[in-house]
Structures are given as structure tokens and as C-alpha cells.
């Protein structure tokens with residue numbers, strides 16, 4: 001069985017990434033950098049992925065397993081500088097093995113190119129901007145083998161660039177803030193902004209989109225994101241990928257989705273709704289989730 005589903009390699013990897021998280025110094029009340037409340041965690045009524053390993057194996061028997069992963073906080077530890085969220089060599093090796101065995105996709109909030117640059121694997125399918133930029137799986141490429149991409153928010157690009165410039169101008173004086181261009185989304189990071197300035201920063205970001213109903217704001221881990229207001233999320237991206245991979249009507253498919261953030265809930269909901277897969281949440285603290293199993 002592929003290393004991804006092995007207690008010894010992959011799931012252990014997630015624990016490794018969590019022990020990294022716990023070593024982070026507490027930074028401006030970020031839940032990811034806090035030590036977990038052991039009692040609360042133990043009473044969290046979600047089965048553990050490690051303890052449910054045999055059950056997952058039983059369900060997977062005779063089925064086509066399809067793997068979906070998030071990047072930040074899942075394949076790489078959460079770090080203070082988003083440009084330094086590198087993946088460990090061990091994680092890359094485990095992922096390479098998984099992708100040899102099962103169709104594997106990474107659905108990230110980052111730009112597609114950035115995730116690919118971090119992951120550096122060719123046997124994985126990449127979806128960036130929370131699924132607004134999806135690389136075509138090899139089977140669906142054109143005769144010349146051109147990669148191509150599904151980009152449902154392409155029309156928004158000029159406005160996104162405009163917003164990006166306006167944001168640069170508005171928040172340049174907020175010490176510690178950082179804008180990340182994720183192509184179809186813009187991330188405004190405040191992990192390194194002093195707590196007393198964070199509210200003000202959020203207000204500035206809000207002011208940039210308040211007269212633009214075609215955009216909306218979402219919040220992640222110490223990040224506020226500007227996204228096109230179209231009905232498309234990581235759950236839709238998952239369905240799209242299953243379809244292009246030729247699995248949408250198959251009744252012998254088992255999808256695994258592993259992720260840590262709020263945006264993952266849309267994908268968890270899709271898998272939970274299909275009742276043919278396992279949504280796995282990576283979290284060192286109890287939280288409200290649609291996922292059935294956590295990473296411990």
C-alpha cells in the first residue's frame with residue numbers, strides 16, 4: 001500500500017508538521033502557534049485518522065482511491081514568512097510515492113505556480129487560488145500535450161490587479177503587513193503586524209472592496225483574502241477534478257481530502273455529502289468541522 005496511507009510515513013508526517021507548529025513562539029494569538037489544550041483535544045468527538053486507519057483501509061479495498069491535499073499547514077508547517085513555507089524532503093518523498101499510486105491533486109489558496117515551485121513534483125495535479133486556477137490533468141490535455149488550465153475567474157484579472165495596487169498603496173505604512181499575489185486572489189497577511197494595528201489593517205482592506213460587489217473577503221490563518229464573488233470554492237474544484245479525471249459517475253471511488261484551514265470545509269462538505277471518502281482535518285486544537293477524522 002502506498003506510503004501516504006501508512007501510519008509510519010505519511011500520517012506521521014502530519015504529526016511532525018504539528019510538532020513544528022508547537023515549537024513556534026506564540027505570535028499574536030494565532031491558534032496555530034498555541035500549545036494545544038490536551039483535555040479539550042481528547043474530548044473532541046472526531047475519530048483519529050491514525051486510530052481509524054484500519055477502517056479507512058477496509059473502505060478503500062477494491063476502490064479507486066483519489067487523493068486531494070491542501071498545501072499550507074498540511075504539506076508544510078505554518079511559518080511566519082509565507083515565502084518560506086517549504087516542504088520537508090521527507091514529505092516530498094512521501095507525496096511522490098502517493099502520487100505514483102493514486103491520482104493526487106493539491107488544491108491551495110496560493111497561486112498555482114507558487115505551489116508547484118514549493119512542491120517540485122510532476123506527477124501531481126495543481127489547483128491554485130482556492131480552485132480558481134486548475135491545471136488540466138494529463139488525460140485532458142490537448143494533442144500537443146499543452147498543460148492548459150481551467151480558470152473560471154479569468155475576466156476578473158484586470159480588476160484584481162487594480163485592487164492589488166490600491167492595497168499596496170493603502171497598507172504600505174502598516175508595519176509587518178504583506179500582500180501576496182495569488183493570481184485570482186490576493187492575500188493580505190497580518191501575522192507579523194502588531195495586535196493593536198490588525199483591526200485597522202482589516203478596515204483598510206475592507207474599504208478597498210466595499211464598493212466592488214464583484215469581490216468578497218474571506219479570512220484564513222492571520223490572513224484576509226480578496227476573492228472574486230463567484231460561486232466557486234475548493235469543493236467545486238474537487239468535483240471538477242474528479243470529473244476531468246473520469247471519476248464523477250463511478251461508484252467505486254474513494255476520495256481522501258486532507259487539509260487544515262477554513263476553506264477546506266467546502267471540500268469536506270462535498271466528500272461527506274458523497275459518503276464515499278474521508279475528509280481529514282489537520283488540527284492541533286479542537287474546532288468546528290465537517291471532517292470525520294483528524295490527524296492524531
Ligand SMILES: O=P(O)(O)OC[C@H]1O[C@H](O[C@H]2O[C@H](CO)[C@@H](O)[C@H](O)[C@H]2O)[C@H](O)[C@@H](O)[C@@H]1O
Pocket residue numbers: 070071072073077078079080081082083085107108109110180182187189191220221222223225261263
Ligand atoms: O489553501 P492553502 O494551501 O492552505 O493556502 C492558504 C493560505 O496559506 C498561506 O498562508 C498561511 O501560511 C503561511 C505560511 O505558513 C502563514 O505565514 C500565513 O499566516 C497563513 O495564513 C499563503 O501564504 C496564503 O496565500 C494562502 O491563501
